[in-house]
Amino acid sequence: MLNEQQIKNYQVDGYVIPDFKMAEEDLLEIEHLHDDLIEKYPKYLNYCPAILQYDERFLKHCLNEKILDFVEQLIGNNFALWNSSFFAKPALNGHATPWHQDGQYWPIRPLATCTVWLAIDDATEENGCLKFIKGSHKDKKLKKHEFNKDKNLTLNQELLKTEYNENDSVSLILMRGQISLHDVYLVHGSEANFSTNSRRGMTMRFMPTTSVFDHELAREKYNNLNASKYSDRKIYHARGVDKSNKNILEYMSTKDFN
Numbered sequence: 001m002l003n004e005q006q007i008k009n010y011q012v013d014g015y016v017i018p019d020f021k022m023a024e025e026d027l028l029e030i031e032h033l034h035d036d037l038i039e040k041y042p043k044y045l046n047y048c049p050a051i052l053q054y055d056e057r058f059l060k061h062c063l064n065e066k067i068l069d070f071v072e073q074l075i076g077n078n079f080a081l082w083n084s085s086f087f088a089k090p091a092l093n094g095h096a097t098p099w100h101q102d103g104q105y106w107p108i109r110p111l112a113t114c115t116v117w118l119a120i121d122d123a124t125e126e127n128g129c130l131k132f133i134k135g136s137h138k139d140k141k142l143k144k145h146e147f148n149k150d151k152n153l154t155l156n157q158e159l160l161k162t163e164y165n166e167n168d169s170v171s172l173i174l175m176r177g178q179i180s181l182h183d184v185y186l187v188h189g190s191e192a193n194f195s196t197n198s199r200r201g202m203t204m205r206f207m208p209t210t211s212v213f214d215h216e217l218a219r220e221k222y223n224n225l226n227a228s229k230y231s232d233r234k235i236y237h238a239r240g241v242d243k244s245n246k247n248i249l250e251y252m253s254t255k256d257f258n
């Protein structure tokens, strides 16, 4: 579990790294599922925005009870998993992720999400680990972004340089199996990977069910911004109940994973 200081770190800094390491057998299973995904869909070699739309077997790992315990401590008892993506950043030509905040194009109202970022490889400065601007989530506002059309990027929304100071960034150096959890408003990004080691990271996005994942809004406004349509996303029950009474939650049991 997170201690009081770690919970405070999440509130003050916008992220926390708990004392956790995923079991090696689970990591091997994730690697295997990811290899399968890339074999079927080579276009996702660097980045797949929504892995559950292609293979729900990933769910078993997104709903890891120990991970859910951390999320519960940060966003309360009632929450759902609304997405999982894979930033694979392969060796030698791993794409950068520009500085950004997550919630720009997410059809979640009110906007809220805690992202769990799981290191599948050791993440270092050499292979393009994630970087955070500590405390940049605090005013809970989306800052100004512009569209960057460079094809060698995982995402195209990029924060205006005037919105942050890169000198304030901290590198998220993680060992394989470690996780970090970050707030939806936190400014973050990562550099390209020209090293000989891949830097695979899997995200799991959890929203409190006091918020609504608005499929209609997604259809109207956000679908064309992402290759995998937001309006097609299933929202998976994680813990508690749907406080909003407006989300349609999928309930999965362990037998659905095999």
Ligand SMILES: O=C(O)CCC(=O)C(=O)O
Residues within 6 Å of the ligand: 087, 096, 097, 102, 115, 117, 129, 130, 188, 189, 190, 201, 203
């Ligand atoms: O892993 C990366 O390089 C970027 C991850 C990211 O943007 C996120 O977790 O929201």
